[in-house]
Amino acid sequence: MTAAVTATGLGKRYRRRWALSGCTFSIPAGRVAGLVGPNGAGKTTLLHLAVGLLQPSAGTIEVLGGIPGSGPAQLARVGFMAQDSPTYPTWSVADHLRFGAAANKRWDARFAADRVARLGLDPAQRARKLSGGQQAQLALTLALAKRPELLLLDEPVARLDPLARREFLQELAAAAAAQGLSVMLSSHLVADLEHVCDYLVVLASGRVQLDGPVADLLASHYLIASQRPDPAALPAGSQLIHETGEGQQATQLVRVPGPVPEGGWSASPASLEDLVLAYMARAAGRGPAQEVTRCSG
Numbered sequence: 001m002t003a004a005v006t007a008t009g010l011g012k013r014y015r016r017r018w019a020l021s022g023c024t025f026s027i028p029a030g031r032v033a034g035l036v037g038p039n040g041a042g043k044t045t046l047l048h049l050a051v052g053l054l055q056p057s058a059g060t061i062e063v064l065g066g067i068p069g070s071g072p073a074q075l076a077r078v079g080f081m082a083q084d085s086p087t088y089p090t091w092s093v094a095d096h097l098r099f100g101a102a103a104n105k106r107w108d109a110r111f112a113a114d115r116v117a118r119l120g121l122d123p124a125q126r127a128r129k130l131s132g133g134q135q136a137q138l139a140l141t142l143a144l145a146k147r148p149e150l151l152l153l154d155e156p157v158a159r160l161d162p163l164a165r166r167e168f169l170q171e172l173a174a175a176a177a178a179q180g181l182s183v184m185l186s187s188h189l190v191a192d193l194e195h196v197c198d199y200l201v202v203l204a205s206g207r208v209q210l211d212g213p214v215a216d217l218l219a220s221h222y223l224i225a226s227q228r229p230d231p232a233a234l235p236a237g238s239q240l241i242h243e244t245g246e247g248q249q250a251t252q253l254v255r256v257p258g259p260v261p262e263g264g265w266s267a268s269p270a271s272l273e274d275l276v277l278a279y280m281a282r283a284a285g286r287g288p289a290q291e292v293t294r295c296s297g
Contacts, residue, residue, distance in 0.1 A: 002065040004029045004150050004182035005050055007208075009059030012045050018206055019045040023059070025201055025211040027184060029149075032176055034197035034214075035186040036276050041203045043186040044083065047154045050184065051080045064150055064182075076106055079148035083155050087135050089128035093121050096142060104146045112145035133164030137171065144175050150182045157192055165189075169196045190273045202276055204283035214272065221270040225251045242278035253278040 003026045010023040020042045027033045035043050048054040049061050052069015066074045087096060093116060101107045116123065119137050127135060136156055143151055153172075157165040173196050176183050187193055200217060202210040210217065221241070239255040253270055270278075 002029060003027060003062070004031065004033070004064060005184060006062045007046075007059065008061075010046075010049065010056055010061050011058035012042075012049060012054060013057040018057075020049075020206050021058075023203075023206075023208045025208050027182070027199055027201070027211075029064075029182050030180065031199040031213075032173065032181075032183040032185065032197050033199035033201060034193040035184055035201050035203060036188065036190060036193065037186075037203035038188055038280060041188075042206045043188075043203055044154055046203065047080075047152050047184070047186060051078060051152055076104065076146075077149045079143035079146045079151040081139050081143045081151070081153045081156055084159065087127040087130075087138055090126060092124050092126050093130075093138060094123040096127070096138060097123075097145075100142045100145055106147045108145045108147050111147075112141055115141045115144070131164070132160050133167065136160060136164065136168050140168065140172065140175075144179070147179070148181070150184070151176070153183070153185045155186055155188070157187065157189065165192055169193075172196065190276045194272050200272070200275075202279045204280045207283070209279040209283050210275065217275060218269065218272065220257070221253060221255050221275055222267045223251060223270050223274060224254055224267050242282050 006026040007023045010020060011018060012020045023046070035046065037043055045054065049056060050063055050068055052067075052075070061068060063074070064077050066077075068078075069075060091099070097109070097112050097116065100112060101109055116138075119134070119141075121130070121134060121138060127138065130138065140156070143153075157168050160168060169192060172183070172185070175181065185193065185197065198214050200211060200214050201208060237257045241253045241255055243250050243252045253274060
């Protein structure tokens with residue numbers, strides 16, 4: 001099956017500054033992928049490359065096996081929702097749906113009308129009179145009614161209150177499952193993605209720090225506390241990702257290829273937030289473990 005998004009050595013430079021550099025990853029089709037990283041990590045740049053709004057300065061990126069933005073057929077396969085839930089303030093809800101129908105050959109008018117009705121949006125209401133959550137839902141309706149194969153969303157819930165964020169993500173997950181969509185969703189709010197995404201890409205300092213299926217990543221990372229572990233006691237191929245604390249009471253996030261053996265420590269499964277924060281901190285050079293330490297058994 002063709003991957004949803006594949007990048008190989010991808011880089012983007014703005015004058016002398018590289019916003020992205022050496023990014024390589026492949027998101028399988030049918031996944032809901034979370035693109036996670038701090039502000040300024042390059043998430044928006046990566047999504048703009050994926051939709052064809054920008055061109056790479058180095059490397060390549062493919063979307064659904066094609067070149068992003070390469071023509072009407074390719075554009076029709078991809079839905080994009082930019083930051084701040086883009087809607088036109090003076091347009092009514094109905095105006096947005098009419099525009100969607102005129103701009104997209106595969107527009108599903110019945111789906112759009114039914115979704116607007118189910119959400120309780122007044123077709124005559126102007127977008128500027130809608131709440132932030134309602135504007136986000138209207139923008140999501142436009143993206144979904146296009147009937148894309150891949151949906152790209154750039155920080156769609158960043159400005160929403162907790163209830164509106166939850167409702168938006170629940171609607172997104174339900175739509176992705178019903179339509180068999182591939183989704184790539186950027187955010188710096190890890191907790192919001194934990195129950196939605198089944199694939200993870202951690203982006204920090206303009207580079208991919210970690211990627212893979214969420215279940216596999218969680219199964220291979222542990223928090224080791226209590227006494228400092230002897231690296232020789234860990235399974236061969238283990239990686240010390242990040243360390244907090246000092247002395248004999250340090251806590252370490254370790255990536256191991258198998259179960260953690262018993263020793264002078266206690267090991268517990270890492271959470272998704274533990275993973276993301278550790279890899280981001282390592283990329284920023286924070287803490288005593290700035291480089292990956294490869295342990296041998």
